[in-house]
Amino acid sequence: MVSTNIKDVYKYNFYDEKFRIAFEFLKTEDLRSLEQGEILLADGVKVSVQFYETQDASQLKWESHERYFDIQYVIDGEEIVQTASRSGFEISEKYNPEKDITFYKDGPLGSSVLLHGGDYVILAPEDVHKPRCKTVKNSPVKKIVIKVPV
Numbered sequence: 001m002v003s004t005n006i007k008d009v010y011k012y013n014f015y016d017e018k019f020r021i022a023f024e025f026l027k028t029e030d031l032r033s034l035e036q037g038e039i040l041l042a043d044g045v046k047v048s049v050q051f052y053e054t055q056d057a058s059q060l061k062w063e064s065h066e067r068y069f070d071i072q073y074v075i076d077g078e079e080i081v082q083t084a085s086r087s088g089f090e091i092s093e094k095y096n097p098e099k100d101i102t103f104y105k106d107g108p109l110g111s112s113v114l115l116h117g118g119d120y121v122i123l124a125p126e127d128v129h130k131p132r133c134k135t136v137k138n139s140p141v142k143k144i145v146i147k148v149p150v
Contacts, residue, residue, distance in 0.1 A: 008126065012069075012150075018043045022071055022146040026120070031075045031144065046147040054079045054134035054141055062089060062104040062128045066097075068147040072131055073120040077141035080133040081121055084110025089128050100147075104128055125150060 013019075021041050039047040046068075057080070064086055072081060089107035096102070107128070113121045114135065123129045132141070 008124070012124065014122070018045055018148045021045045022148050025146070026071075026073055026144070032142070034144075044149040048145045048147070050141075050143045050145060052132060052141055052143075053138050054132055055138060057082060057130060057133040060130050060132055061092070062107065062130050064102050064104070064125065064128045065100045065123075065147075066095065066102075066125055067100045067150055069125070069150065070123040070129070071120055071144075071146040071148060072115070072123065073144045073146065074115040074117055075142040075144060076117050077139055077143075078114065078116045078135055079131065079139075079141050079143070080135060081113045081115060081123075082110055082130040082133060083113060083121070083123060083127050084108060084129075086126055086128050 021043055022045050025041060025045075025047060034049045036049050036051050039049070041047060054077070062082075062084075084107065086104075089104040091102060092105045093103035110128070112133075115121065
């Protein structure tokens with residue numbers, strides 16, 4: 001699922017080689033055997049393998065990125081990723097260029113995406129998002145976040 005505003009329909013090329021590199025990695029690697037950590041692929045594409053326990057959404061922060069798309073792919077477990085347009089959100093922690101992240105206070109109602117093992121969502125720089133949200137109860141998740149340069 002990719003969800004965005006129609007004004008951005010030609011802004012990004014999701015057929016670009018950077019996205020192909022990311023999806024080929026997801027299709028060809030034995031993802032369950034990966035250890036937690038970082039992997040650098042070609043063309044500036046970065047993989048972060050993460051293990052964590054989901055939390056109540058009220059304990060988590062909204063975030064966005066300037067230089068990268070997020071492809072958030074769940075290997076095992078399930079979580080909800082909340083997402084919305086940046087407009088209407090107030091910054092709580094200014095942009096950190098080293099980590100390419102800005103944090104926000106709660107804002108307008110957005111959407112929720114339920115991800116099970118094998119599911120992914122692509123989040124653009126215009127999107128604020130709140131990953132790691134629990135479904136009914138906290139549960140362990142093994143996930144890959146692929147950073148694709150804009």
